[in-house]
Amino acid sequence: MLTIHGVTRSRASRIIWLCHEIGLPFRQHPVIQAYRLPDPDAADAPLNTHSASFRKLSPGGAIPVIEDDGLVLSESYAILLYLARKHAAPLGPASPEEDALMLQWCFQAATSIEPDALTLLFLHGRGQAQSGEDQALVANAAERLIRPLRVVEDQLARHGYLVGNRFTVADIAMAETIRYAQGYGPLMEQFPAIGQWLVDAQGRPGFQKMWQARLSEPE
Ligand SMILES: N[C@@H](CCC(=O)N[C@@H](CS)C(=O)NCC(=O)O)C(=O)O
Incomplete structure (x- = not known):
């Protein structure tokens, strides 16, 4: 197993x-x-x-x-x-083309989104008091995220999902990455299609089961 x-x-x-x-x-x-x-x-x-x-x-x-x-x-x-x-x-690829697109979205999440999204989570999302320096780091991270999130927004606005017009592993990878930035309103309110897609993805029974287990762990 x-x-x-x-x-x-x-x-x-x-x-x-x-x-x-x-x-x-x-x-x-x-x-x-x-x-x-x-x-x-x-x-x-x-x-x-x-x-x-x-x-x-x-x-x-x-x-x-x-x-x-x-x-x-x-x-x-x-x-x-x-x-x-x-x-x-x-959820996985049905063809080499879908496989390539799933790789593309995962690389984009890992390289263009995750580092700055984590900055937002650690310096803003957990509600810590922020120094002026922290605020500058948050503002810069949010600014850098606009371009890759615009790509995701356009894809979701046109197709609803990242690959194959259905929910796949690419959506899980991207949704879990963008979740780190989800609490930062000034950025996320610019991306309504991402917002709705996150609500839908996080409403799925598979996410909810994971999330309940996560909440039951000590912080
Ligand atoms: N690129 C790696 C990053 C893994 C990573 O940094 N994991 C964190 C937890 S989410 C960790 O294990 N940190 C260990 C530590 O700092 O002690 C991945 O995507 O798996």
Whole structure:
């Protein structure tokens, strides 16, 4: 059976959402991010991204990692695409062309959206008091996000989904990436098609099941 290493309050959420969508059973090892622990190296620390046993699977010390039929795989977008290909359409690619488009959207999410969206999450979304320097970082990140989000907006306004006029793994990858910026109104209100698509995607039973598990984990 597929094993997912990583707590649900991490990028493992996108893998877990996909598994629920395609009805794929999995075991979850709740490895937690070391930075969330006061002393990740303490003898009584829970299993975390510093733990020696986890480092054997993930030398870079990052979650999520999966084990599947002897394959050990890290990098959440690679994991999504691997599982989607293995289990194929409707959520995975039905042709090499769809496969290429799914790759395109995943690369766009990973390279042009995720870093700045995470800046918005960490410096704005969690409601911390912001220094002037933080506010400048937030404004710059939001400014850089306009161009890639415009591409996503145009695609969704015309087709409703990213690939194949249906909900696919590309929508999961992109929705989980844009979620990091979702709480930043001055940016997101410029993209109504993305807003509606996020509401629909996050209303799906697969997302809701993942989200309830996530909320049940300690912050
Ligand atoms: N590009 C990687 C990033 C993985 C990553 O940074 N994961 C975070 C949690 S979402 C992590 O494990 N951080 C560990 C730490 O900082 O201790 C992916 O998409 O899987």
